[in-house]
Each structure stands twice: as structure tokens, then as C-alpha cells.
Amino acid sequence: MTQGIYRVISNRPIAPSVYKAELAGDTSGLTAPGQFINIKIEGLYLRRPISIYDYDEGKITVIYKTVGAGTEKLAKAAPGDKFDILAGLGNGFDISKPTQKPLLIGGGVGIPPLYKLCRELLQKGKRVSVVLGFNKKEEIFCEKEFSSLGAAVTVATVDGSYGIKGFVTDAMRNIDYDFFYTCGPLAMYKAIENTAVTSGQFSFEERMGCGFGACMGCSCKTKYGSKRICKDGPVLDREEIIW
Amino acid sequence: MVDTRVTLSGIELANPVIPASGAFGFGYEFAELYDINILGSISFKGTTKEPRFGNPTPRIAEASAGLLNSVGLQNPGVNKVISEELPKLKKCFNKPVLANVSGFSVEDYAYTCEKLDTEDCIGWFEINISCPNVHGGGLAFGTDPKNAAAVTRAVKKVTNKPVYIKLSPNVTDITEIAKACEAAGADGLSLINTLLGMRIDLKTKKPVLTNKTGGFSGPAVKPVALRMVYDVYEAVKIPIIGMGGISTAEDVIEMMLAGARATEVGAANLIEPFACKNIIENLPAVMEKYNIKSLNEIIGGAHNG
Incomplete structure (x- = not known):
């Protein structure tokens, strides 16, 4: 820091x-x-x-x-x-995970932190797929930016006004991936948890006091004990999360 | 050359700046940022007999010139504090520390203090009888003079180290509690803990904190803290560690004039990770500005006679 x-x-x-x-x-x-x-x-x-x-x-x-x-x-x-x-x-995403075909799943304002991740995974020679979820066409941002990097981008809108009609989980079905990274709302995470077939990393948010691990304001319970979202997170492995 | 040294129950501090419990963990997060050996001391994260996760989140909220917290004494329990946290603290800090202890019964307090008593790095005990975030917990002891005295006596029985009792501002008359602790053998007092408060979200129309209420701290509470330190100074003879909204070297001096022998800095560390370092570095210049040669000489200086 x-x-x-x-x-x-x-x-x-x-x-x-x-x-x-x-x-x-x-x-x-x-x-x-x-x-x-x-x-x-x-x-x-x-x-x-x-x-x-x-x-x-x-x-x-x-x-x-x-x-x-x-x-x-x-x-x-x-x-x-x-x-x-x-x-x-925070810890950030772990790009050393053993993956050749990572899938990045972003929901609304959870999308931004996936951009730098996408860049780094592509630089490492990975075949990156990206699914971006929005409520409707007017809310879409960053689609071009991800495409320009060279990732295969699929957009889903809840009302079907653009791309695939439905949720990110509907768009994930036809994508071949061996690991996922995701950032977005909790409801989306629960749907991904029920759908995803591989390991993955989720980025969480919480009300924070300090942001660097001192106040314990943003703690959450995991399978490996309590963790501070700000310092031990915000990114947690799928295997450690208690839903 | 100005003299920033102060003495707390026979132990000399290089300066009166002590990070407050709950705002500084066990020190090592801050040791990544600066050499924390410049601090007068550290009051470490409130420790209980059993491990505690604390309250459900959200447990932090913005407030006017301050914040609300309802963390609820998250800590790994006294055994892990001794086996894991204190060794890490000792690696980055080589001075005596204040062991901040909380409990849910008189026996809890005595048990935890007895366990910690053998730790050489502990210079003083700071007994939290005033946490507003734990139902049926600390605050119940801090709002009743008889209970406050009972905790004080129980802790005094298990340790020869100086025992400071941390008082709650959420009482009608803080001097009554202060006097009860002094009569029960307390070596000193530290005040104030946070003020019980609340925020309500206009979108959800419900309290922001899951715990509904939380402890209010930050610059906004400084006048309340100064008044209480001032009143307690008049009521007891034992030393006072003053805290509440301290963010600058000027605040430290103001608190000492009210009657504090040393001061603790809480919320400021969370907003400005270098807060204590900045205060310590600014202290000599501010002392010179106000013609103060030795901090020892100004303790209680705002009182008559």
C-alpha cells in the first residue's frame, strides 16, 4: 500500500x-x-x-x-x-491459477476490475472469454474495450435489448472455460455458484472503515476462518466461500 | 529542545501518543508503513476469553466528522492472541504495550488478564468495561459503579501490572464510575470509549448498521471527551489516558490540559494511516509554538489552582 x-x-x-x-x-x-x-x-x-x-x-x-x-x-x-x-x-485476482481458458464474468459496475485482469491474462497467452451482464442496452459500457484487447466478449441483458436475453449464467452455457474470475452483485454470484463447473475467484465488497486491515470492519466468515475483505480479500477462492 | 516524555504508573513513554485499541490491530499492518517504535505505546485489539467474530456486517458507517462502528470485539481469543498475535507485535514493537481486555462476566475478565499477565511485553492492562457493541457485554459493567468496581477488584487480584479501567461516556455521571474504580484499586482510567449512536439509510429507511446502533468516534466527539476528562480529573487522583477525536498534535495538548497524562488516537488511524507518526513529528513544533517546554508540566493545566 x-x-x-x-x-x-x-x-x-x-x-x-x-x-x-x-x-x-x-x-x-x-x-x-x-x-x-x-x-x-x-x-x-x-x-x-x-x-x-x-x-x-x-x-x-x-x-x-x-x-x-x-x-x-x-x-x-x-x-x-x-x-x-x-x-x-487488497489481494487482487490471482493470475497464476492453472488455467488456459479463463472466463471473466462481470455484472454491471462489477465489470471494471476485470479489465486489467483480462489484459494480463491475454499477455500471458491465455484464451480469454468475457461475459458482461447488464439490465438493458442503455447501461452497457466497456464491451468495445474488452473486444479490442482480443477477448471473446458476450453480452447479456436482462430485458433482451442487446446480446443474449437473460443473465450472465445464460451466456456462460456455451462457453468453453477451465477457470472463472467474477465481479458483480451477490445475486449474480449465487447464480454462478449454482451454474459454474470449475474453480474460480469471486471479488467481494463490504462497507469498510480503513481499507488496509486495521479496523476489522469488513470481516467475513470463510471455511478457513474469518477474513478481512479489504486485506485478505476482496478476492476469495470459490472453495473457501460460505454462501 | 522540548520534552515530550510522560510517565504512566512508573513506566516512561517517549511521548504521550498511543494508538487506541481497535484502530491499530496488533500493530503489524502499520509497521509495514512506518517504524512504529516511535509510538509512546500501543493499546492492542480488545481481547476476550473466547474467539469472537463480532457483529454481522455492515458494521461501519459514515457520520458527521466521524464514524460509527459495531464491530463487536472481533478477536481470536486470548490463547491465539498469546500464541500468534503477540509474537508478531513484539517483532515490530519493542516497548511495553497496553493489553486491552474485554469480557462478559467478572470471571471472564480475571481469566483473560491472568493468562496475559505472564507476557513481558505488557506494561499495563486497559480493561474495557465500556464496549457499546456487545449486548449484555462490557457496557453493562461500565454503566454501574458496583459492577465497575467488581471488575476492577477481580483484575487487580490476578496481576501486579498497573490496571487502567476504560470508561464509557454513555452514562449520566462518568465521575461516579471513575470514583468507584479508583476506590476498588484501579491504577488509572482511560476515557472515553465510543458514544452510542445510529444512522438511518434514507433509501431503505432502516438503520445502516445491521446491529442498528454503533459506537461513534472521530473529531466530532472531541469536545465531549475533553469535558469528561476534565470532570474525571477533578474527581480522582489516579492518572488518566485521554482519548476521543484526537487527530493532531494540538488535540494531544488540549487533552493533556484537560487532565490526561497520555492520549490515545483511534479513528484517525483508519482515515490517515500515518496519523500517529504525523502527530509525533508535529508535537515539538506545536509545543514550541505554545511555549510548552515539557508535556509533563501541562497535565491538568486547564484547571484552576
């Missing part, structure tokens, strides 16, 4: 209530895709955890949905604004 001041390069909406922000600053603390940042927002006491979409030397990109006071304030940030950020929090 590192702490630093980050400058907003850009911050703009990419779908209804969904924003993409590029932040310039220290990226030396980032070690894996699926990690998150904890950002101090003027007027609020607790930092706000936000998942990382992508990072390269000196630049972190996040995609977030406005869901409350913190993200609504963040959405108003303009290029040049500065934020105090803790970066490189």
Missing part, C-alpha cells in the same frame, strides 16, 4: 450514473489486477473504496457508479483536482 496525492486527468460519464476517471500519481504500490484504492473526499470522514479498472506507470484508471454521497462528490471532480489516495489495497 502507498499513500499519495493524485491529480485528476479526466473524469467523465460513460453510461448512466457510471463515470470513468484517470488519476495521475504513484502506482508503485499496485501489485495485482482486482486491487482497489481508498480515496479521501472533502467533507466526508471515511475514505471511499473504489475498484481499479486499469493501471500503468504513473496512472490509475477507475470506473465507478454514483451510489451515494462519496461517489456523487467524486463525479463532480474536474481535471486538475487533487485527491489523497491509498493505493494498492
Whole structure:
């Protein structure tokens, strides 16, 4: 983990209530895709955890949905604004898992942390399939970005206005995979848990106090004892999760 | 050169800055960020007889200039604290620490303290009779002078180390509890624990915390803490560790003027992981600014006579 001041390069909406922000600053603390940042927002006491979409030397990109006071304030940030950020929090996804045909399953605003993961898996020569789930066509984001990387992308919409009609689990049926990585809402996780035929990793969210393992605010029970979502997670193995 | 040293029951601290229990784990997360040996001491994560997961999540909520927590004393239990956590703490911190202990009966407190008593790294006991997040737990002892005294006596019987009782602000008159603990043999007091509070989500129209209520801490509670430390200082002769909303070197000095001999920093560590380091580094300059040569000389300085 590192702490630093980050400058907003850009911050703009990419779908209804969904924003993409590029932040310039220290990226030396980032070690894996699926990690998150904890950002101090003027007027609020607790930092706000936000998942990382992508990072390269000196630049972190996040995609977030406005869901409350913190993200609504963040959405108003303009290029040049500065934020105090803790970066490189959490374990992130494990790209060393023995997989040749990984499947990435994202639901709504859970999709962003899969992007950097997708990039890294492709770089390692894996055949990556991606399933993105949305409620309806208007809410779709990032489809092109994943396709451009070279992944085989399938989109599912609940109302059938785009792609496959139904849930991500409907889109998964015809895909050949030997491991999965997923990030999205709990209802989607339960459906995946009932459908998926391989091992996999799930990324969880929880209300956090500190974001770096000190306060025990975000603990969850696993088959191997209690874990802190912020420090021992947010990514957990399918085999350890108690549903 | 200013002098930041203070003494707590015969043990000298390089400075009065102590991370508060529950906001600093067993130290090692912070040791990854800075050399925590600069700290005056550490009050480690509240320890109970049995392992505890604590309350269901969400157990953290935003509040005005502070936060609510209903963690509920998550800890691995005294045996694992001794076998796993304290060895890790000792690897990154070489000074005496405060052993923060909680319980659900007088016997619980005595059992846990007796187990911990043989640990050399423990300089003081800090007995939490004031956790607001455990139903039928600590707070029941902290709101009744007789119960507070009973816990104090029981712990004093099993250890020769100095025993500090951590008091709850959720009482009508904190000085009554303070006096009862002093009469029962407490070597010192630490105050305040968190204030019982609540937030309600306008979308769900239900409490934000699954536990419904939680302990309120952060800068917003500092005036309440100062007033209580001030009142308790007038009521007892034993030393006080003051806490509640401390985030800066100025806050430390203010708390000491109210009557604290040392101070604890809680919530600030969660927001600003370098909070204690920053406070310690800023302390000499702030002392000079206010013409303070020695922190020892300002304890209780706000009182008359």
C-alpha cells in the first residue's frame, strides 16, 4: 500500500450514473489486477473504496457508479483536482491459477476490475472469454474495450435489448472455460455458484472503515476462518466461500 | 529542545501518543508503513476469553466528522492472541504495550488478564468495561459503579501490572464510575470509549448498521471527551489516558490540559494511516509554538489552582 496525492486527468460519464476517471500519481504500490484504492473526499470522514479498472506507470484508471454521497462528490471532480489516495489495497485476482481458458464474468459496475485482469491474462497467452451482464442496452459500457484487447466478449441483458436475453449464467452455457474470475452483485454470484463447473475467484465488497486491515470492519466468515475483505480479500477462492 | 516524555504508573513513554485499541490491530499492518517504535505505546485489539467474530456486517458507517462502528470485539481469543498475535507485535514493537481486555462476566475478565499477565511485553492492562457493541457485554459493567468496581477488584487480584479501567461516556455521571474504580484499586482510567449512536439509510429507511446502533468516534466527539476528562480529573487522583477525536498534535495538548497524562488516537488511524507518526513529528513544533517546554508540566493545566 502507498499513500499519495493524485491529480485528476479526466473524469467523465460513460453510461448512466457510471463515470470513468484517470488519476495521475504513484502506482508503485499496485501489485495485482482486482486491487482497489481508498480515496479521501472533502467533507466526508471515511475514505471511499473504489475498484481499479486499469493501471500503468504513473496512472490509475477507475470506473465507478454514483451510489451515494462519496461517489456523487467524486463525479463532480474536474481535471486538475487533487485527491489523497491509498493505493494498492487488497489481494487482487490471482493470475497464476492453472488455467488456459479463463472466463471473466462481470455484472454491471462489477465489470471494471476485470479489465486489467483480462489484459494480463491475454499477455500471458491465455484464451480469454468475457461475459458482461447488464439490465438493458442503455447501461452497457466497456464491451468495445474488452473486444479490442482480443477477448471473446458476450453480452447479456436482462430485458433482451442487446446480446443474449437473460443473465450472465445464460451466456456462460456455451462457453468453453477451465477457470472463472467474477465481479458483480451477490445475486449474480449465487447464480454462478449454482451454474459454474470449475474453480474460480469471486471479488467481494463490504462497507469498510480503513481499507488496509486495521479496523476489522469488513470481516467475513470463510471455511478457513474469518477474513478481512479489504486485506485478505476482496478476492476469495470459490472453495473457501460460505454462501 | 522540548520534552515530550510522560510517565504512566512508573513506566516512561517517549511521548504521550498511543494508538487506541481497535484502530491499530496488533500493530503489524502499520509497521509495514512506518517504524512504529516511535509510538509512546500501543493499546492492542480488545481481547476476550473466547474467539469472537463480532457483529454481522455492515458494521461501519459514515457520520458527521466521524464514524460509527459495531464491530463487536472481533478477536481470536486470548490463547491465539498469546500464541500468534503477540509474537508478531513484539517483532515490530519493542516497548511495553497496553493489553486491552474485554469480557462478559467478572470471571471472564480475571481469566483473560491472568493468562496475559505472564507476557513481558505488557506494561499495563486497559480493561474495557465500556464496549457499546456487545449486548449484555462490557457496557453493562461500565454503566454501574458496583459492577465497575467488581471488575476492577477481580483484575487487580490476578496481576501486579498497573490496571487502567476504560470508561464509557454513555452514562449520566462518568465521575461516579471513575470514583468507584479508583476506590476498588484501579491504577488509572482511560476515557472515553465510543458514544452510542445510529444512522438511518434514507433509501431503505432502516438503520445502516445491521446491529442498528454503533459506537461513534472521530473529531466530532472531541469536545465531549475533553469535558469528561476534565470532570474525571477533578474527581480522582489516579492518572488518566485521554482519548476521543484526537487527530493532531494540538488535540494531544488540549487533552493533556484537560487532565490526561497520555492520549490515545483511534479513528484517525483508519482515515490517515500515518496519523500517529504525523502527530509525533508535529508535537515539538506545536509545543514550541505554545511555549510548552515539557508535556509533563501541562497535565491538568486547564484547571484552576
